[in-house]
Amino acid sequence: MELPTVGMDLVDKRNARSALEAAKRAAARGVPMVWSTTGPSAPDPMSFFGAVAVETDRLGFGTAIVPTYPRHPTVIATQALALDQLAPGRFRLGLGPSHQPTITGALGLPMGRPLDHLREYVTITRDLLWNGQSDFEGQYYQVHSRMIGTAQVPIYISALRSRAFRLAGEVADGAISWMCPLGYIRDVACAAMRQGAALAGRPMPRMVAHIPVVMTGDRARMIELARPRVSGYARLPFYAAMFADAGYPVGDEARVSDELLDRLVVWGDESEVRRRLSDALGQGVDELLLTLLLGDAPEKDEQALSRVLADLSGAHS
Numbered sequence: 001m002e003l004p005t006v007g008m009d010l011v012d013k014r015n016a017r018s019a020l021e022a023a024k025r026a027a028a029r030g031v032p033m034v035w036s037t038t039g040p041s042a043p044d045p046m047s048f049f050g051a052v053a054v055e056t057d058r059l060g061f062g063t064a065i066v067p068t069y070p071r072h073p074t075v076i077a078t079q080a081l082a083l084d085q086l087a088p089g090r091f092r093l094g095l096g097p098s099h100q101p102t103i104t105g106a107l108g109l110p111m112g113r114p115l116d117h118l119r120e121y122v123t124i125t126r127d128l129l130w131n132g133q134s135d136f137e138g139q140y141y142q143v144h145s146r147m148i149g150t151a152q153v154p155i156y157i158s159a160l161r162s163r164a165f166r167l168a169g170e171v172a173d174g175a176i177s178w179m180c181p182l183g184y185i186r187d188v189a190c191a192a193m194r195q196g197a198a199l200a201g202r203p204m205p206r207m208v209a210h211i212p213v214v215m216t217g218d219r220a221r222m223i224e225l226a227r228p229r230v231s232g233y234a235r236l237p238f239y240a241a242m243f244a245d246a247g248y249p250v251g252d253e254a255r256v257s258d259e260l261l262d263r264l265v266v267w268g269d270e271s272e273v274r275r276r277l278s279d280a281l282g283q284g285v286d287e288l289l290l291t292l293l294l295g296d297a298p299e300k301d302e303q304a305l306s307r308v309l310a311d312l313s314g315a316h317s
Contacts, residue, residue, distance in 0.1 A: 003092075003154070003206070004060055005281060006309045007033025009291040011302050013042035016051070023052045023059060029303070030310030033060040035094070035289050038067060039102070046079045053087035062092035064176050064210060064289060065158045068121045069097065069109045074145050077128035084151035094176050095121060096158030099236050112140065115167055122155055122171045129153050156208060160242045162192040169196020174206035174286070179233050181263040182283050184246035185209055190284040206286040213277075213290045214267040215301040222267040223258055225293045230256045230264065266290075274308045281312075288312075 008031060012018040019042070023034050034052075036045035045063050052061050066076060076093070083091040097103070097114035104111055111117070120138040127134035132150045136143045156174040159165045165188075168175035175193055177185055190207060197204040212229065214222040233239040234254040243250055248260035266276045277288055292305050 004032035004287065004313055006277070006288045006290070006312045007031065007035055007060065007062075008305065008309060009064070009210075009289065010034050010036050011292055011294070011298070013037075016043040016048040019043060019045070019048050020051045020055065023061065024055060025302075026306060027056045027059040029306040030313065031059075031306050032309070032313045033062070033287075033289075035062050035064040038063055038065065040106075046076070046083070049083055049091065050086060053083055053090065056087075058090075060090045060092065061087075062156070063094045064178075064208075065094040065096035065098075065156075067098035067103065068095055068118060069103045069111065070107060073121050073124040073134075073141065074128065074143065077125050077147065080125075080129055080153045081147060081149055081151050084153050085149070088151075092154045092156060092174075093125070094156045094158065095125070096176075099238060101236070115163055116140070118157060119167060119171060122157060126155055126171075129155075156206070159189065159193075160238050161245060162188060165189045165192035166196035166199075168205055169193040169198075170200040170202075172205055174208050176208045176210055176289065178210040179212070179230065179239060179264060180209065180242060181246050181248070181260070182209065182211075182280055182285070183263065184242070186284040188245060207284060208287045208289050209280065209285045210289040210291065211280070212265050212293050213273060213305060214265055214293045214295065215270070215273060215304050216267060216295055217269045217272065219262075219267070221295065222265060223261055225295060226261050226265045226267075227256060229293060230261060265293075270304045270308060273305070274311060277308065277312060 010022045012022040026034050080093050103109050117140050120140050124134045124136050124143050128147050133146045134143045154173040156176050157168050157172045159175040194204050231254050234250040240250050
């Protein structure tokens with residue numbers, strides 16, 4: 001399957017059935033790729049993607065992301081293998097360490113050094129999926145395991161700052177950003193990933209920009225919808241540091257500036273959103289992953305963004 005250039009986070013993940021229906025709507029509207037986050041606020045996509053695999057025939061689907069600490073790499077590898085067997089070439093596995101409030105605060109798991117942990121996790125998962133076995137001795141994992149089959153599922157990792165993007169360049173098939181302004185992706189993230197790829201002697205992986213979208217031409221309404229979501233992330237140290245690296249330090253009580261929202265959120269009417277997203281694909285970005293921030297007409301907004309993605313998919317295929 002040729003990897004698409006655009007995709008969207010599933011709009012409705014209240015339960016597994018609504019997530020499946022959202023994926024089927026996207027497929028029917030010509031959206032080439034859907035993604036899902038993983039966490040306690042939504043059903044497990046590694047489970048409901050099995051239904052997506054058999055009830056759609058061309059739709060790509062991926063995780064953005066599965067947190068690594070709660071799930072052993074041998075478990076994620078068997079799940080990914082099953083999805084690839086149901087829908088060969090259509091699944092992409094996004095992995096990441098998540099954040100301390102979730103992993104340690106909520107789950108009580110020690111994190112150690114997250115990027116070192118992630119390097120080991122990706123190495124083992126790739127060995128299992130691509131080669132059918134892993135014999136690995138590291139700081140976090142000691143794995144000697146075999147699989148019943150192989151699947152060359154692309155493995156992406158979440159990335160916010162330079163070290164994570166360099167790691168993606170070294171070991172992953174792509175990096176998935178979130179809440180990163182496009183200028184930061186172009187000037188900082190791409191350079192770091194290119195360095196990591198050169199260090200490992202491999203081609204530069206794909207850059208997937210995960211971007212929030214608001215389907216409105218009213219800037220004040222965009223700010224009203226986007227500020228609470230962005231401020232929630234700005235309270236996390238890794239995101240606050242990334243915003244500072246990008247030139248938009250957060251204020252007291254994680255207040256984000258209007259200027260950051262202008263640079264971060266893609267907003268406008270349907271034609272303006274299409275133009276801005278098309279321009280984004282020329283800024284070092286290989287693929288767009290879009291999260292729709294729903295306004296007063298969620299069904300209308302979902303339909304409009306789906307049309308934009310179908311158009312962009314055809315234009316960039």
